[in-house]
Amino acid sequence: MIIIKIILAIILPPLAAFLQVGVSTHFWINIILTLLGGVPGVIHALWLVLTGKTS
Known part of the structure; x- marks a missing residue:
């Protein structure tokens, strides 16, 4: 799952931040x-x- 979040962080940063x-x-x-x-x-x-920040 972290690889997907890293890819999203590069392509769609707000989506990766939201998922995190x-x-x-x-x-x-x-x-x-x-x-x-x-x-x-x-x-x-x-x-x-x-x-690994969380809300």
Whole structure:
């Protein structure tokens, strides 16, 4: 499952953040970062997935 989340974090960062933490502060931060530029959203989503953060 982690491989799928990593792939999603690169392609659709908010979806990967949602799958990892649900609708929480990190999810909304990821949406804002993705809207500001794709790369910050990808980095944040990867950080969430790889560190195992949960809500």
